[in-house]
Amino acid sequence: MTVQIDHALEEIRRFRPSPEFAAQSVADPALYEAAKADRLAFWADQARELLTWHKPFTRTLDWSNPPFAKWFDDGELNVAVNCLDRHVEAGLGDRVAIHFEGEPGDSRDITYAELTDEVKRAANVLEGLGVGEGDRVAIYLPMIPEAVISMLAVARIGAIHSVVFGGFSSDSLASRIDDAEAKLVITADGGYRKGRVFPLKPTVDEAIAKTAGSVENVLVVRRAENDVALEPGRDQWWHETVGTAPAEHEATAFNAEHPLFILYTSGTTGKPKGVVHSSGGYLTQTAFTHKYVFDLHPETDVYWCTADVGWVTGHSYVVYGPLANGATQVLYEGTPDTPHPGRWWEIVEKYKVSILYTAPTAIRSFMKLGRQIPHEFNLRSLRLLGSVGEPINPEAWIWYRHVIGGGSIPVVDTWWQTETGAIMISALPGITDLKPGSAQVPIPGISIDILSDDGTPVEGESGGLLVVSEPWPSMLRGIWGDPERFKETYWEKFGDKYFAGDGARHDEDGDIWLLGRVDDVMNVSGHRLSTAEIESSLVAHPWTAEAAVVGASDETTGQAVVAFVILKASQVSHATDPADASEELRKHVAMQIGAIARPRQVFIVNELPKTRSGKIMRRLLRDLAEGRQIGDTTTLADTSIMQIISEQVK
Ligand code: ATP
Ligand code: MG
Numbered sequence: 001m002t003v004q005i006d007h008a009l010e011e012i013r014r015f016r017p018s019p020e021f022a023a024q025s026v027a028d029p030a031l032y033e034a035a036k037a038d039r040l041a042f043w044a045d046q047a048r049e050l051l052t053w054h055k056p057f058t059r060t061l062d063w064s065n066p067p068f069a070k071w072f073d074d075g076e077l078n079v080a081v082n083c084l085d086r087h088v089e090a091g092l093g094d095r096v097a098i099h100f101e102g103e104p105g106d107s108r109d110i111t112y113a114e115l116t117d118e119v120k121r122a123a124n125v126l127e128g129l130g131v132g133e134g135d136r137v138a139i140y141l142p143m144i145p146e147a148v149i150s151m152l153a154v155a156r157i158g159a160i161h162s163v164v165f166g167g168f169s170s171d172s173l174a175s176r177i178d179d180a181e182a183k184l185v186i187t188a189d190g191g192y193r194k195g196r197v198f199p200l201k202p203t204v205d206e207a208i209a210k211t212a213g214s215v216e217n218v219l220v221v222r223r224a225e226n227d228v229a230l231e232p233g234r235d236q237w238w239h240e241t242v243g244t245a246p247a248e249h250e251a252t253a254f255n256a257e258h259p260l261f262i263l264y265t266s267g268t269t270g271k272p273k274g275v276v277h278s279s280g281g282y283l284t285q286t287a288f289t290h291k292y293v294f295d296l297h298p299e300t301d302v303y304w305c306t307a308d309v310g311w312v313t314g315h316s317y318v319v320y321g322p323l324a325n326g327a328t329q330v331l332y333e334g335t336p337d338t339p340h341p342g343r344w345w346e347i348v349e350k351y352k353v354s355i356l357y358t359a360p361t362a363i364r365s366f367m368k369l370g371r372q373i374p375h376e377f378n379l380r381s382l383r384l385l386g387s388v389g390e391p392i393n394p395e396a397w398i399w400y401r402h403v404i405g406g407g408s409i410p411v412v413d414t415w416w417q418t419e420t421g422a423i424m425i426s427a428l429p430g431i432t433d434l435k436p437g438s439a440q441v442p443i444p445g446i447s448i449d450i451l452s453d454d455g456t457p458v459e460g461e462s463g464g465l466l467v468v469s470e471p472w473p474s475m476l477r478g479i480w481g482d483p484e485r486f487k488e489t490y491w492e493k494f495g496d497k498y499f500a501g502d503g504a505r506h507d508e509d510g511d512i513w514l515l516g517r518v519d520d521v522m523n524v525s526g527h528r529l530s531t532a533e534i535e536s537s538l539v540a541h542p543w544t545a546e547a548a549v550v551g552a553s554d555e556t557t558g559q560a561v562v563a564f565v566i567l568k569a570s571q572v573s574h575a576t577d578p579a580d581a582s583e584e585l586r587k588h589v590a591m592q593i594g595a596i597a598r599p600r601q602v603f604i605v606n607e608l609p610k611t612r613s614g615k616i617m618r619r620l621l622r623d624l625a626e627g628r629q630i631g632d633t634t635t636l637a638d639t640s641i642m643q644i645i646s647e648q649v650k
Helices: 019-024 030-037 039-050 079-083 085-092 112-128 145-156 170-180 201-210 238-244 280-293 312-324 343-351 360-369 394-404 483-490 531-539 569-573 578-592 618-625 641-649
Strands: 061-065 068-071 096-101 107-111 136-140 160-163 184-188 190-193 196-199 217-221 235-237 261-264 274-277 303-305 329-332 355-358 384-387 411-413 448-451 463-468 498-506 512-517 522-524 527-529 544-554 558-567 601-604
Touching: 030 039, 039 280, 068 280, 079 085, 079 145, 079 312, 085 112, 096 112, 096 145, 096 343, 107 112, 112 145, 112 238, 136 145, 136 170, 145 160, 145 184, 145 261, 145 312, 160 170, 170 201, 170 274, 184 201, 196 201, 201 217, 217 238, 235 238, 261 312, 280 312, 303 312, 303 343, 312 329, 329 343, 360 394, 360 544, 384 394, 394 411, 394 531, 448 498, 463 512, 483 498, 512 531, 522 544, 522 558, 527 531, 531 544, 531 558, 531 578, 544 618, 558 569, 558 578, 558 618, 578 601, 601 641, 618 641
Parallel strands: 096 329, 136 160, 136 184, 160 261, 184 217, 217 235, 303 329, 303 355, 355 384, 384 411, 558 601
Antiparallel strands: 061 068, 096 107, 190 196, 261 274, 448 463, 463 498, 498 512, 522 527, 544 558
């Protein structure tokens, strides 16, 4: 079987960068030319220009043993020094690194000098606890400055962090502690979420009791003042240890290939994989993409990436990229709707945020509530918007640009994965003509192909499998403790080309459109249809806020399209009969895409099953549509959701 995905949805809107934006943009078309002329020399130049090396490298790439790549492997650097000390030494110590905003409304500005001191103190404490080069440290914290400080302190001493999202259960935490054999856990008493304190330390205690026993110590940040028990000899307060430790700490340099962290994927398609990233290559590409994709002017911009540090977006675009570039950023602890649904926009106004990076799931939930909420705030400081995590439907893109961006600022849709470590496909603002819904072009120095199952390039505008055809600096170096799974999952299909697991197509200009996960592609009467295109068509209807589409087995067509749709709040309040809404949406898809894509059923629901990072878990909806027992729901944000949806669908 050759995999070709039929392409149906046409999007013709184009947005050229404004001359003012283009004139001040940091990116230059010469970047593409340099990368094309000599890819490796290009990356070597970026590594030298963007980072400070204790020992300069002389070798750029060793690909003699694929799929195990080594980048800059005779060079040495310290990642934390690159994110902190060197900025202070350059006279930027007084620049704010973090504007912290707690959910209850407490706030705190931390300069680069202060952040550097804190990290040095924490590094001293970690070393005092016997944590050293190569040891693993689990971090289970809310979105508070100590999360960033902990990660950088671990990096500074050459240990390896494994950040576990603070919303995960004790079972998830225990399995991640065991998998990495973590020696230390850094946590907090609790954090604030949706207006309440959610305890973390008790979950850590539960988790440790379930592990095989690698954990020797626990450091506890006091955040929410909820009651917690400290186990003598094992547990210590952060403020009593880090708070009193000396702020002198000499950093040693580590090899560029030294592992920086382990991070588990979101678990949208199955069991999360413990992805391992290196130091030099990872930091090069995160710094490069953060600078050019977000057009960073570190002296004047206020940047805000809304991702939790528990996800890769938080690693690369809250911690490493922005801090390596000396950016000023906002860090927000809580949820978008607490204590009121305009909280994010209030934060944009308060800090005069100029660059905002978030996920389609958030944009669609704001669309659902309507434009009057963001319009109560002054959002004129914004000059660039970014999206990541899922395909952004063209209509959501337009809404984001118009309602949040005021109608004239660039929106960049960035495609990448936990495994790729950094952005791989994105427009460069100021250079690229933007197309809503398309991730557009590989960033300079990245090689992307779209192949059919047998490895031949897919011709024309049909869809195929997205492949990275050359190694890249921030590529994963493996799956922790499981080289076989690493080879099998990503490299077996196309030899030394990386198989991403996503479907994609080129349009007539050569721009790339992501079509959804290959596992989710539907086959209706021999036509291979993409989830992303039908979902985008549904979202283009004025009634729809959000949509998920799956292929359910069907006697006559092999598979049939089944859609789950959330209506906009304004529509729900007009009390549209769900049966009428379904019929209207079925017709709409048939008209926009063609009869072949007309959903067999459109279910109007209030919620969709999502991972903790906000991605739709279509396989659970497929189970439901086919009347099967619902599969593994452990990575769902809310495990009761499938029950609720099942009842709405009956
Ligand atoms: P798992 O691999 O465990 O199933 P996951 O793939 O959801 O989880 P992540 O690494 O967080 O884990 O997500 C990467 C995936 O997110 C990509 O493979 C792609 O499917 C999707 N994605 C991310 N950004 C975009 C984007 N801009 N456009 C389309 N899809 C995107
Ligand atoms: Mg994945």
